[in-house]
Each structure stands twice: as structure tokens, then as C-alpha cells.
Amino acid sequence: MNCIIIDDEETARIIIKQLCLNIPSLEVVADFSNAMQAIKYLNNSTKVDLIFLDIHMPDFTGFDFIQTLKNPPKIVLTTSDSKYAIQAFEYSCIIDYLVKPIALPRFKKAIKKAQTEVSKENLAENAKNIKELNTVNNLYINIDRRLIKLDISSIYLIEAKGDYILVKTETKNYTVHSTLKKIEEKLPKKLFLKIHRSYIINVTKIIDIEDNSVLIKKEVIPVSRSNRPVLMKRLNLL
Amino acid sequence: MELPNLSYIEELSGGDKIFQDKLINIIKKEYPVEKAVYIENITMLNFQEAANNVHKLKHKISILGLKKSYEIANNFEKELKEYSLNGQDAFDIILQTITHFLKTI
Numbered sequence: 094m095n096c097i098i099i100d101d102e103e104t105a106r107i108i109i110k111q112l113c114l115n116i117p118s119l120e121v122v123a124d125f126s127n128a129m130q131a132i133k134y135l136n137n138s139t140k141v142d143l144i145f146l147d148i149h150m151p152d153f154t155g156f157d158f159i160q161t162l163k164n165p166p167k168i169v170l171t172t173s174d175s176k177y178a179i180q181a182f183e184y185s186c187i188i189d190y191l192v193k194p195i196a197l198p199r200f201k202k203a204i205k206k207a208q209t210e211v212s213k214e215n216l217a218e219n220a221k222n223i224k225e226l227n228t229v230n231n232l233y234i235n236i237d238r239r240l241i242k243l244d245i246s247s248i249y250l251i252e253a254k255g256d257y258i259l260v261k262t263e264t265k266n267y268t269v270h271s272t273l274k275k276i277e278e279k280l281p282k283k284l285f286l287k288i289h290r291s292y293i294i295n296v297t298k299i300i301d302i303e304d305n306s307v308l309i310k311k312e313v314i315p316v317s318r319s320n321r322p323v324l325m326k327r328l329n330l331l
Numbered sequence: 332m333e334l335p336n337l338s339y340i341e342e343l344s345g346g347d348k349i350f351q352d353k354l355i356n357i358i359k360k361e362y363p364v365e366k367a368v369y370i371e372n373i374t375m376l377n378f379q380e381a382a383n384n385v386h387k388l389k390h391k392i393s394i395l396g397l398k399k400s401y402e403i404a405n406n407f408e409k410e411l412k413e414y415s416l417n418g419q420d421a422f423d424i425i426l427q428t429i430t431h432f433l434k435t436i
Binding site: 104108112196 | 357386
């Protein structure tokens, strides 16, 4: 599991890092002295499974931080106070609550909980993806009153063209009277991503990415600044 | 009066002296800063800020094995939130004890 630590106190960060050394499956990928830095990191980084989060920080509390996250990873709260425990469990992403100073046996217990939760989530996501891939292999498009069956995996690009969309496949291109929004809803999210207001791409067909563009087949497609972090998250980055 | 100790740090380190020294040095670096901010706020009667400072100092108190002192600090933090200075003398003694202890390690 990849984890990050957010605590304004360096002593606390060092202690949690030391505790993490006892769990081989846990890797501390970053630590932050304030929540704002962590938000920036999470918006631009690869997958984080777990956050150790201090509640009591100046300016921006742990709870403020959680509220800024659209899809928060699992969170273990760390605090010198037990009084926030009830409030903590109002958030489904919070899986445990550790009172400082954190002892190793209690820490291990929290990690076990986290591992169970993360595994459950991964299993559910995998099952969903498999189901999505198995059930939605084809898409029918209406061209001149004919319904033409397309193999979804053969689509590599969809481009908005006014009231029409241009669907590009390995063998042929089709102009369809529809919108990007409508076709996006019909496509498996695992394969397709909107990277610009005028483009949806099949992420498995990407050849390379440079600055704010992706190369698909022989076409260079722009990536809007707001969509770039989502695209980066989808990649299996080394 | 209970005295600070390094039991927690030793247990946490699993005998790793390098880690122990590293953590002690960070505490030695952070503690005077946190204490100075607390003194400034308590002198200016900035109750809420001082309560936040006491909260932060509680972690150092607990790391150094001061269980009773932790409770004193906890109560003083609550008093400060109620705009009361009850418990300040006892808390200040804890700070002095830690200051002295950090000079000996």
C-alpha cells in the first residue's frame, strides 16, 4: 500500500515513518507539513491507498482537508486528543483513529484494518471492470437510419464536431449525430477518458504523451490542463 | 513529580540508536520553538492560540513518558479554551522539567 503522512509536527512524521518500517507492505511515498501541499500532491500523483492525517493543524484542519477530496483514499487519523473520535466516524473514508503517542501494536491493528478495506475496494473495482468489459463490448451507432455495430475496443478516438461526433476506429471513421457527453456515458470508463472538451480517447491506444498532447495512431490530440491530472493518474507510471 | 524518560523512543526504535538520536534531535529542535510560541501567546493572553500550543506540546509530553503531566496539560488546554489560566503554574513546571531533561540527553 502506498501511503502519505500529513502532520505539521516533524516529530510526529518521523515517528509514523518509523512505525511504517515495521510493515513491509506499506510504503511511505511522501510526507507533508501542511494539508495544502498534500492536496496538490494528490491531484498530480499516482495512486495513494492510505493517508495518516493529523487533525489539529494550523489554518487547515484534517477535517477541512478531507472535505476537499472528491474520492478520498482510506484515512487513519492521528491526534493527541480522543475527543474527535465521534466526528471522525462520520466520514466513511476514515478507518481508524490513533491517539499519540502511537504504540506499534495499535499501529499494526490500524494497518490490518486498512489492508482489509483497501483489498475489499480493489476487489470490488476489479469485479466492476471485468463486468463492464464483458457486458459492454459493442456499441450501435445510427447512420442514415441504419444501426451499425462497432466493437468498442476498436474505437481509438472520438472528436466533437458541432452537432456531430466523429468516431474513429481501427478500420473506419463514422460521423454520428450525437454529443461527446452521450457517447461518454455509453463507453467503459476503464478504457475511455475525456482529455479535452472536444476529445475522448481510448487510453489503451496511447503511443506517447508530451507536454499537453497525446499521440494516438498518427494523431496528436490536445490535453486540457484540467484533464491532465486525471490522465496521469490513469497511466501505469514507472 | 514524575520525570521524563526515553522508554517510548527506545521501544519505537527497536534498538536503532541512529533513529533514537535523530528523533531526539528533532525534539530538541522543535520543542524550544513550540515552547517559545506558547510563552508568547500566554503572555499576550491569546487564549485560543495558547490552547493550540499546549495541544501541540502534549505530544512531546507523552513521547517523554509523562503520563500525569499529559493529563495536567490536557486540563490546562481545556481551561485555556474557556479563557481561564487555571493550571498554568503546573503546566509551566512541566515545561521547565522537559527543558532541563533535553539538556541532559
